[in-house]
Amino acid sequence: MPHDVSLIATIAAGFGLALVLxxxxxxxxxxxxxxxxxxxxxxxxxxxxxxxxxxxxGQLAEIGVMLLMFxxxxxxxxxxxxxxxxxxxxxxxxxxxxxxxxxxxxxxxxGWSLGGALxxxxxxxxxxxxxxxxxxxxxxxxxxxxxQIAVGWLVVEDLVMVLVLVxxxxxxxxxxxxxxxxxxxxxxxxxxxGITLAKVAAFIAFMLxxxxxxxxxxxxxxxxxxSRELFTLCVVAVAVGVAFGAAKLFDVSFALGAFFAGMMxxxxxxxxxxxxxxxxxxxxxxxxxxVSVGMLFDPAVIMxxxxxxxxxxxxxxxxxxxxxxxxxxxxxxxxxxxxxVGASLAQIGxxxxxxxxxxxxxxxxxxxxxxxxxxGALISIAVNSALFAAIEPLQAWIRARSALxxxxxxxxxxxxxxxxxxxxxLLTGQVVLVGYGxxxxxxxxxxxxxxxxxxxxxxxxxxxxxxxxDGLPAVSGDASTPEVLIQAHVAxxxxxxxxxxxxxxxxxxxxxxxxxxxxxAVVLRCQSDDEAELIARDRIAEVFIGEHELARGxxxxxxxxxxxxxxxxxxTVAAQAA
Numbered sequence: 383m384p385h386d387v388s389l390i391a392t393i394a395a396g397f398g399l400a401l402v403l404x405x406x407x408x409x410x411x412x413x414x415x416x417x418x419x420x421x422x423x424x425x426x427x428x429x430x431x432x433x434x435x436x437x438x439x440g441q442l443a444e445i446g447v448m449l450l451m452f453x454x455x456x457x458x459x460x461x462x463x464x465x466x467x468x469x470x471x472x473x474x475x476x477x478x479x480x481x482x483x484x485x486x487x488x489x490x491x492x493g494w495s496l497g498g499a500l501x502x503x504x505x506x507x508x509x510x511x512x513x514x515x516x517x518x519x520x521x522x523x524x525x526x527x528x529x530q531i532a533v534g535w536l537v538v539e540d541l542v543m544v545l546v547l548v549x550x551x552x553x554x555x556x557x558x559x560x561x562x563x564x565x566x567x568x569x570x571x572x573x574x575x576g577i578t579l580a581k582v583a584a585f586i587a588f589m590l591x592x593x594x595x596x597x598x599x600x601x602x603x604x605x606x607x608x609s610r611e612l613f614t615l616c617v618v619a620v621a622v623g624v625a626f627g628a629a630k631l632f633d634v635s636f637a638l639g640a641f642f643a644g645m646m647x648x649x650x651x652x653x654x655x656x657x658x659x660x661x662x663x664x665x666x667x668x669x670x671x672x673v674s675v676g677m678l679f680d681p682a683v684i685m686x687x688x689x690x691x692x693x694x695x696x697x698x699x700x701x702x703x704x705x706x707x708x709x710x711x712x713x714x715x716x717x718x719x720x721x722x723v724g725a726s727l728a729q730i731g732x733x734x735x736x737x738x739x740x741x742x743x744x745x746x747x748x749x750x751x752x753x754x755x756x757x758g759a760l761i762s763i764a765v766n767s768a769l770f771a772a773i774e775p776l777q778a779w780i781r782a783r784s785a786l787x788x789x790x791x792x793x794x795x796x797x798x799x800x801x802x803x804x805x806x807x808l809l810t811g812q813v814v815l816v817g818y819g820x821x822x823x824x825x826x827x828x829x830x831x832x833x834x835x836x837x838x839x840x841x842x843x844x845x846x847x848x849x850x851x852d853g854l855p856a857v858s859g860d861a862s863t864p865e866v867l868i869q870a871h872v873a874x875x876x877x878x879x880x881x882x883x884x885x886x887x888x889x890x891x892x893x894x895x896x897x898x899x900x901x902x903a904v905v906l907r908c909q910s911d912d913e914a915e916l917i918a919r920d921r922i923a924e925v926f927i928g929e930h931e932l933a934r935g936x937x938x939x940x941x942x943x944x945x946x947x948x949x950x951x952x953x954t955v956a957a958q959a960a
Contacts, residue, residue, distance in 0.1 A: 404669075473709045478507045808855065857870050
């Protein structure tokens with residue numbers, strides 16, 4: 383193959399095989415990512431037939447890493463993380479420690495060096511953002527409390543891994559020799575680490591001071607031109623340019639540079655448009671990233687080291703999952719939440735590949751370790767969708783056979799019932815407000831301003847705890863179960879207002895509420911016109927949809943029902959049932 387077309391040949395073979403094998407994986411109800419990795423295996427040097435240019439594939443993979451991390455930063459929400467910080471932060475940290483210890487212990491038993499064992503454990507500790515988000519989207523769980531905990535947990539893992547990527551090169555020399563930092567002569571290690579952290583701090587300060595102001599204005603200028611091409615080009619140029627500049631000027635990894643570029647771009651009012659219009663390119667290079675990762679995989683490791691591979695898969699699917707489930711239950715969340723979070727984290731992905739490649743390039747981890755990580759990723763990603771499908775049957779099976787599980791479900795939870803000190807005059811003719819996210823908070827603030835009594839039913843325990851500290855009646859739990867609505871005194875309520883967008887769950891809430899209180903009025907939030915028309919046609923409730931003035935419109939409707947002075951509303955669509 384002539385040198386001048388090797389790039390075209392690599393891209394054509396990678397995309398073509400990825401398309402075929404990705405489609406086959408989807409038909410088998412597995413994530414297409416499995417097909418992309420297998421495509422890389424087929425055109426890699428470890429398998430017969432056509433061999434793509436590994437060097438070019440590596441550079442394409444670097445662009446894929448940049449755009450992947452840019453996408454993570456673009457969707458990274460500090461507010462979402464803070465909403466679940468009490469469980470996501472300690473849970474993620476403890477789970478990383480457990481997985482690292484399991485991986486390190488296993489690798490040391492194989493006779494690996496301390497540095498190689500540490501990198502190996504880190505590779506097994508972090509789940510894939512791509513796999514997790516797509517699994518949650520397929521189940522409609524992204525906006526649920528279970529989804530928020532899982533995503534917040536993974537965001538913490540990603541932030542820890544970004545820090546690891548920064549520090550690992552500085553620590554490589556010590557880890558390779560097996561010494562501790564205290565053993566380093568002359569404090570050279572501490573100087574190196576200090577310089578590294580100083581450069582990272584300088585880069586972060588630069589992005590927060592300059593990037594936070596510059597990038598939103600740049601997007602605004604591009605949007606004013608009316609050119610879609612210029613807007614998309616601006617987004618991609620910022621992602622790749624900042625990543626490259628961060629590496630050259632601050633000695634920071636491409637991944638960290640792109641991540642912060644995405645975070646700063648999120649500050650723009652055009653961030654959603656930036657995410658949407660850059661998505662096709664990000665997806666295309668993400669495919670090339672996974673293909674290039676597959677090219678590094680040696681399938682012979684499956685036959686040569688089956689016991690080692692079995693140990694890797696056990697750590698990913700069993701060790702990490704049990705640790706996550708135990709931690710979620712320890713924080714007094716229900717079994718369903720624990721199983722969802724456990725299934726979400728029972729896989730490894732892009733950060734594991736990046737860490738494995740870095741560990742091999744630094745001479746810390748043997749190439750065999752990279753192949754084991756890749757094989758573990760392939761297997762765990764392939765079975766992840768099956769784990770999600772097994773959550774409900776497994777939950778029913780555990781409850782039926784485990785007295786401990788039933789006891790945990792029935793344990794005394796102070797947040798699952800209203801305090802005895804709650805003023806009972808506020809529990810008759812009140813509004814039961816289900817969901818206290820961004821929409822629910824705005825509705826609640828308006829109801830308080832008009833002295834309308836309401837009780838909040840919310841799955842996020844931290845929100846319920848904060849509401850009680852503010853003197854507001856609130857109960858923790860899933861409002862699609864009778865126990866929670868009973869605790870919210872729905873039987874004596876005047877109105878049920880569902881501020882969460884899950885139409886299926888909302889229907890269950892309405893059925894329970896009408897069974898307990900046949901005359902209760904119901905107001906629902908929907909995400910689409912189709913859902914609103916269906917609910918209005920079935921005469922279930924009054925429905926509100928929209929994006930900008932949704933909370934205000936729902937609050938105005940409630941205030942009008944209670945005979946208070948209405949608030950003018952614009953931009954809200956309401957479909958009313960008779």
